[in-house]
Amino acid sequence: xxxxxxxxxxxxxxxxxxxxxxxxxxxxxxxxxxxxxxxxxxxxxxxxxxxxxxxxxxxxxxxxxxxxxxxxxxxxxxxxxxxxxxxxxxxxxxxxxxxxxxxxxxxxxxxxxxxxxxxxxxxxxxxxxxxxxxxxxxxxxxxxxxxxxxxxxxxxxxxxxxxxxxxxxxxxxxxxxxxxxxxxxxxxxxxxxxxxxxxxxxxxxxxxxxxxxxxxxxxxxxxxxxxxxxxxxxxxxxxxxxxxxxxxxxxxxxxxxxxxxxxxxxxxxxxxxxxxxxxxxx
Amino acid sequence: xxxxxxxxxxxxxxxxxxxxxxxxxxxxxxxxxxxxxxxxxxxxxxxxxxxxxxxxxxxxxxxxxxxxxxxxxxxxxxxxxxxxxxxxxxxxxxxxxxxxxxxxxxxxxxxxxxxxxxxxxxxxxxxxxxxxxxxxxxxxxxxxxxxxxxxxxxxxxxxxxxxxxxxxxxxxxxxxxxxxxxxxxxxxxxxxxxxxxxxxxxxxxxxxxxxxxxxxxxxxxxxxxxxxxxxxxxxxxxxxxxxxxxxxxxxxxxxxxxxxxxxxxxxxxxxxxxxxxxxxxxxxxxxxxxxxxx
Numbered sequence: 001x002x003x004x005x006x007x008x009x010x011x012x013x014x015x016x017x018x019x020x021x022x023x024x025x026x027x028x029x030x031x032x033x034x035x036x037x038x039x040x041x042x043x044x045x046x047x048x049x050x051x052x053x054x055x056x057x058x059x060x061x062x063x064x065x066x067x068x069x070x071x072x073x074x075x076x077x078x079x080x081x082x083x084x085x086x087x088x089x090x091x092x093x094x095x096x097x098x099x100x101x102x103x104x105x106x107x108x109x110x111x112x113x114x115x116x117x118x119x120x121x122x123x124x125x126x127x128x129x130x131x132x133x134x135x136x137x138x139x140x141x142x143x144x145x146x147x148x149x150x151x152x153x154x155x156x157x158x159x160x161x162x163x164x165x166x167x168x169x170x171x172x173x174x175x176x177x178x179x180x181x182x183x184x185x186x187x188x189x190x191x192x193x194x195x196x197x198x199x200x201x202x203x204x205x206x207x208x209x210x211x212x213x214x215x216x217x218x219x220x221x222x223x224x225x226x227x228x229x230x231x232x233x234x235x236x237x238x239x240x241x242x243x244x245x246x247x248x249x250x251x252x253x254x255x256x257x258x259x260x261x262x263x264x265x266x267x268x269x270x271x272x273x274x275x276x277x278x279x280x281x282x
Numbered sequence: 283x284x285x286x287x288x289x290x291x292x293x294x295x296x297x298x299x300x301x302x303x304x305x306x307x308x309x310x311x312x313x314x315x316x317x318x319x320x321x322x323x324x325x326x327x328x329x330x331x332x333x334x335x336x337x338x339x340x341x342x343x344x345x346x347x348x349x350x351x352x353x354x355x356x357x358x359x360x361x362x363x364x365x366x367x368x369x370x371x372x373x374x375x376x377x378x379x380x381x382x383x384x385x386x387x388x389x390x391x392x393x394x395x396x397x398x399x400x401x402x403x404x405x406x407x408x409x410x411x412x413x414x415x416x417x418x419x420x421x422x423x424x425x426x427x428x429x430x431x432x433x434x435x436x437x438x439x440x441x442x443x444x445x446x447x448x449x450x451x452x453x454x455x456x457x458x459x460x461x462x463x464x465x466x467x468x469x470x471x472x473x474x475x476x477x478x479x480x481x482x483x484x485x486x487x488x489x490x491x492x493x494x495x496x497x498x499x500x501x502x503x504x505x506x507x508x509x510x511x512x513x514x515x516x517x518x519x520x521x522x523x524x525x526x527x528x529x530x531x532x533x534x535x536x537x538x539x540x541x542x543x544x545x546x547x548x549x550x551x552x553x554x555x556x557x558x559x560x561x562x563x564x565x566x567x568x569x570x571x572x573x574x575x576x
Contacts, residue, residue: 060535067537087537145424150510151341152535166344169513172427172521173531175506179410186415187424 024254026054028062028075029154030176031103031195032243035274036075042270043261052258059154063246067093072251076244077103077154077195078161094249100262102277104196104226105155105239107213108181112188114138117214117223120163120238126191127159129168134189146171147180147192158241159193185209193239196226197275215239233277243276317554320547327541333548337514339528341542349549351514355429355522356556358515359504360497362433363440367497368490370437371444372479375489378445379452380474391449398442402502409435409507421519427509430518435503440493447492451485452478484568491564495557501526525553 026036033056040052062074063084080088088095107123109115115138125131126144134142149156150173160167174180180192181199191213199212206212206227214223217238224231224238231237245262247255261267268278325333328347336348378390413434414426455478463473479486509521510531523531529546536543 057534064535064537083540084537087540150531152531166340169338169340170511170521172425173510173512173523183425183427186418189424 023051023053024073024251024258025071026052026073026075026245027057027065027071028073029059029077029243030056031077031155031197032075032101035101035197035243035271035276038270038274039262039267040258042266043258046261047257050257058150058152059157060152066095066246066248067091072248073255074246076246077241078157079242079244080246081157096247096249096252098245098247098259098262099242099279100245100259100267101243101271102232102240102279103243103275104232104237104277105159105193105241106196106199106226107191107193107215107239108184108199108210109191109213110184110188111209111211113211114140115213116211117216119216120218123215124163124165127163127167127171128165129170132168132170142189145187145190147174147183147187147190148172149174149176149180149193155193155195159239162239162241181207181210196232199227200275229277242279314554317547317551320544321551324541324544324548327544339512339523341532341545345541347541347545347548349525349552351512352523352525352528352549353552355508355515356498356524356526356553358429358518358522359432359436359508359524360494362429362518363436363497364490364494366433366437367440367444367493371441371489371493372448372486374441374445375448375452376474376479379449380470380478394442394445397438400439402439402500403506405435405439406503406506409503414507423519425509427507427521428519429508429515429522432504432508432522432524433518435507436497436500439500439503440496443496444489444493447489448482448486451482451489454485455481484571487564487568487571491560494560494564498553498557498560499526501530505530525549529553 026040033054037054040054044050044052059074059076059078062071062076063080065071066074067084067087107118113134115134118137122131122137127146127148131137132144134140134144146168148159148167148171151157155177156167172183174183174192177194177198180194184190184192196212199206199210212225212227214225215238216223224236226232226237226239228237232240245259247259262271271278328345333347333349335350336346337350338346338348339351340346374390374394378387382390409431410427414431417426417428417431417434418424419426459477459481460473463477464470468476504522504524505527508523508527510523510527511521512523513520515522529550532542533546536546
């Protein structure tokens with residue numbers, strides 16, 4: 001919400017200014033904003049005449065912007081909900097849906113918490129507030145602090161829908177992934193969720209002072225880590241999701257070259273390098 | 283010719299200033315009308331009774347639009363900030379106008395006024411990295427993003443307003459009052475508390491009300507530093523979500539012309555009425571005391 005990244009590629013080649021300049025406004029998911037910015041940077045190297053502006057603010061904001069005519073493409077880490085698709089239909093706005101990558105949601109706790117893996121059932125109990133104490137899971141009588149995202153976040157909706165719960169009203173709503181990680185670092189009783197890309201540092205190792213929980217799906221006894229790229233790629237990790245781009249039909253031709261670049265092997269390499277997963281082709 | 287010219291200029295400028303004067307009125311009226319219009323649209327969808335008595339704010343699929351936890355949060359955090367800022371501000375003002383020597387005064391006044399120039403995001407940042415962790419350590423808690431954190435930050439933000447206005451009020455107390463008091467054998471301390479401060483009371487109340495207005499409407503700081511949890515607050519060590527933070531968080535995600543969109547206007551109207559009431563009450567109290575003080 002506060003963290004809003006603006007990235008603007010300006011048309012700087014004087015000779016090309018006589019050609020038509022294509023302006024593409026991309027808004028939405030904070031999870032995707034860094035990745036799409038990197039894709040756009042590479043894309044621009046071969047397409048000097050295109051002008052892209054990318055900003056974050058949350059999936060909900062991106063979709064609302066698309067609906068209110070303030071964006072051409074909405075980045076979203078969740079699908080449209082029923083009310084939203086209804087509104088798009090009512091206003092006669094047609095959309096192309098494009099899944100350009102996948103990622104995993106990591107549940108993080110302090111390394112001091114005596115817990116390495118958790119089942120989805122226990123997780124649902126914690127997040128909806130019916131389990132508010134660690135006693136059942138670790139044996140220690142400590143109150144659980146939940147650090148989540150704000151309701152305009154796609155991650156928030158994804159976790160809520162995947163577990164089919166309503167979040168506890170005692171959950172703190174933080175401004176972004178980074179603030180959740182900072183809070184968990186200093187809170188041995190906290191649990192939070194962030195995009196898996198955020199728990200990796202630039203040297204591709206896991207960042208210090210947090211622990212990533214292994215998730216055990218219901219009726220299974222094998223727990224998987226979101227950092228295990230094979231488990232995520234093979235859809236064994238439970239909290240794996242599609243990253244969407246919703247493209248307004250009227251801007252489809254303008255957006256086509258950029259979308260094509262995202263699908264290309266060069267695009268897939270960037271997606272992989274940023275800690276996300278290219279879409280698995282069956 | 284010259285007289286004619288002067289008359290025309292006079293007429294022109296009187297008309298011009300009339301327009302600028304009326305513009306403020308039009309702006310205020312327009313904003314109020316917009317808030318009211320959208321609020322009415324909201325109350326066509328949701329019963330006012332549910333809105334004012336529901337203790338759960340959870341728009342979206344569930345559609346709970348209870349404003350009570352938001353109002354409770356706003357009141358909690360502003361009341362806390364006033365408990366800190368009022369004594370601090372008034373004593374600072376009293377010190378500055380009654381006890382400090384010229385040199386200290388010349389340094390202190392601009393420094394306090396400079397405090398008002400710090401952007402609210404910077405204060406919020408202070409809350410996240412310094413005051414929040416400090417509170418957590420002090421109370422042996424895990425996390426300091428709570429109402430107390432917000433109160434301290436809002437106190438810092440409203441302090442310059444309170445000090446400046448209060449200082450002017452204390453300064454305006456006629457010298458003869460103090461001289462009479464000192465002449466009757468009272469010391470400086472007694473003079474301040476029994477004579478000067480009571481005489482300056484209308485101004486002091488105005489100072490508090492202006493500071494309160496600043497604190498209620500502040501958004502960015504509370505959004506960053508209070509944890510934004512939707513549960514009904516239990517006390518100062520609980521995370522809260524104020525009216526302003528709710529509007530800021532949710533305005534970006536709502537599709538226009540939906541119940542949720544109208545709901546944000548409805549809570550903005552409530553906020554507007556609260557600030558209006560604070561100002562009117564402040565004015566009324568100030569007027570009441572002025573009548574008896576004179």
